[in-house]
Amino acid sequence: MNNLRSTLAIVWRIAIPYFRSEDKVAGRTLLAAVIAIELALVAIDVLVNQWQARFYNALQEYNWDSFIWEIGVFAVLATTFIVLAIYQLYLNQWLQIRWRRWMTETYLRHWLGNANHYRMQLKGDAADNPDQRIAEDVQLFVDRTLTITVGLLSSVVTLASFVVVLWGLSEAAPLTLFGTEYALPGYLVWAALLYAILGTVLTHWIGSPLVNLNFEQQRFEADFRFNLVRVRENSEQIALLRGEGAEQNLLSGRFGRVVNNWYQIMSRTKRLTALTSGYSQAAVIFPYVLVAPAYFAKKVQLGGMMQTASAFSSVQRALSFFISTYRTLAEWRSVVARLDGFEMSIESAKSLSTEPQTIDVVSHGGDSIELAQLLLKLPNGLPLIAADGFSLKSSERTLLTGPSGAGKSTLFRAIAGIWPFGIGAISVPAHAKLMMLPQRPYFPIGALKAAIVYPAAAEAFSAEQVKEALVAVGLPLLADRLDEDGHWNRMLSLGEQQRLGIARALLHAPQYLFLDEATASLDEPSEARLYRVIAERLPQTTVVSIGHRSTLHDFHDRKVELIRDGDRFALRPAAQAADAPAGGAE
Numbered sequence: 001m002n003n004l005r006s007t008l009a010i011v012w013r014i015a016i017p018y019f020r021s022e023d024k025v026a027g028r029t030l031l032a033a034v035i036a037i038e039l040a041l042v043a044i045d046v047l048v049n050q051w052q053a054r055f056y057n058a059l060q061e062y063n064w065d066s067f068i069w070e071i072g073v074f075a076v077l078a079t080t081f082i083v084l085a086i087y088q089l090y091l092n093q094w095l096q097i098r099w100r101r102w103m104t105e106t107y108l109r110h111w112l113g114n115a116n117h118y119r120m121q122l123k124g125d126a127a128d129n130p131d132q133r134i135a136e137d138v139q140l141f142v143d144r145t146l147t148i149t150v151g152l153l154s155s156v157v158t159l160a161s162f163v164v165v166l167w168g169l170s171e172a173a174p175l176t177l178f179g180t181e182y183a184l185p186g187y188l189v190w191a192a193l194l195y196a197i198l199g200t201v202l203t204h205w206i207g208s209p210l211v212n213l214n215f216e217q218q219r220f221e222a223d224f225r226f227n228l229v230r231v232r233e234n235s236e237q238i239a240l241l242r243g244e245g246a247e248q249n250l251l252s253g254r255f256g257r258v259v260n261n262w263y264q265i266m267s268r269t270k271r272l273t274a275l276t277s278g279y280s281q282a283a284v285i286f287p288y289v290l291v292a293p294a295y296f297a298k299k300v301q302l303g304g305m306m307q308t309a310s311a312f313s314s315v316q317r318a319l320s321f322f323i324s325t326y327r328t329l330a331e332w333r334s335v336v337a338r339l340d341g342f343e344m345s346i347e348s349a350k351s352l353s354t355e356p357q358t359i360d361v362v363s364h365g366g367d368s369i370e371l372a373q374l375l376l377k378l379p380n381g382l383p384l385i386a387a388d389g390f391s392l393k394s395s396e397r398t399l400l401t402g403p404s405g406a407g408k409s410t411l412f413r414a415i416a417g418i419w420p421f422g423i424g425a426i427s428v429p430a431h432a433k434l435m436m437l438p439q440r441p442y443f444p445i446g447a448l449k450a451a452i453v454y455p456a457a458a459e460a461f462s463a464e465q466v467k468e469a470l471v472a473v474g475l476p477l478l479a480d481r482l483d484e485d486g487h488w489n490r491m492l493s494l495g496e497q498q499r500l501g502i503a504r505a506l507l508h509a510p511q512y513l514f515l516d517e518a519t520a521s522l523d524e525p526s527e528a529r530l531y532r533v534i535a536e537r538l539p540q541t542t543v544v545s546i547g548h549r550s551t552l553h554d555f556h557d558r559k560v561e562l563i564r565d566g567d568r569f570a571l572r573p574a575a576q577a578a579d580a581p582a583g584g585a586e
């Protein structure tokens, strides 16, 4: 029960914000329309039930005129039913897509906002496969929540309406057993109730493991899909390493989990279907058995008996809502649990950046980046780098070196404000434009121009500007392909990608440019040429480079090293300055 209450609380928390959002008028109106139509459909059910009594009586009495009249009445009822059913579905789908659009946009905003997607990965306890949560679970949540809510409401209203009908019919067709009449008010209602309770208890008993099995199934499917995507993304590496066999084993292993879980779902579903279909078949005949003695004792007409059977089945169907929607409910609960996990994970990623015991990245009025009493840590809490009183001055070019794994890239991450582990402060000039270029730049799939100017919009730079930047970084041949669509990370060599990265930097002209081995795949002369281009074109930019080649020294004003200091590395200015000024010798 507690479980149910907490699930409902989570559903409320996930579902309600939409109906309070900027789209609330449309959302509430559509929801009200869907509910109103559902109620009208129940009313038609009641009318059809009363119609049945008249219709079968007309048949029993061989009354042709009544028969024809009732056919007409039925045609009107059926037409109204059809029109309402069509519009209910239509409005329901309309509500679904608006609700889903709002939730998807909200989740995207929270997930992408403030580098939460990155922090969620760092946390390690991140919700698995966020893509699945955003793409699939939101859709399932909206669909199932509407189906279940409207279905439940319909059941309650059907129950209330038909209980009244059935209670009246219990009086008209008194309980007759072995020729004796028993005065048991509303016995048909009690019989329906007992029947439904029995079915519900049995269904829950057999079906409850399905909740967890469905949850796992979705997870295994998403894992399998994710690993397929990884193979596609890394297909060159895999082909070069002849890793196909290993991939086959890995993927088969992942798919094996999908299959094993599926077998368990199959076996549970088989038992559940045996119960639910047996239950609904028995429900067809059960009311006739109950009323038959009264009918054969001629206490009730054929119309009364048919009406009783139909009312009984309506009550029974309403009471059995839980049974008929059990699988949907099971699936829904796992969707709710996954979305809840996703929201929690976003929240905890958000809180990581605001916890007092984290690195404070603050803006200040000066024009240098200052590190004060900074201690960078690993996610497991171990210290990585200590830095105090260290500054990166305007227009200065600094070369950062140090052993592999010392934390050079992590220092860049901290300055960019995405590494939350540690304490201390990093002051960054207010409104300063920082740009980080990694060794492997990222290019979104699409037109080359949009890929180069990312994250700016393609129109932010003219074709001439982009072409000029391409020529400057030594890629004149690409200048004619700006409108060509492609997966540039896959199509270009790493050296070419690094040149494109520098072109991006030239276009954006940041105040601070951090190059994390961003030219390491180029030959030395090409690397030197790119550094000269940066010096010429971005003379005001503060450049911080991570690199291992000695040729880089010529293009930097000073050298800073990460040196082991006990259990951590310390940031120390190297004793001697660089041999030549920025943009100096080749």
Ligand SMILES: Nc1ncnc2c1ncn2[C@@H]1O[C@H](COP(=O)(O)OP(=O)(O)OP(=O)(O)O)[C@@H](O)[C@H]1O
Pocket (backbone or CB within 6 Å): 122, 378, 379, 384, 402, 403, 404, 405, 406, 407, 408, 409, 410, 411
């Ligand atoms: N997401 C992460 N989770 C756990 N540990 C991490 C994570 N990212 C980096 N580390 C650890 O932090 C340490 C520093 O990594 P970093 O990439 O900053 O080193 P680096 O000095 O740039 O190395 P290299 O010169 O090899 O590129 C490494 O020991 C690395 O394993």
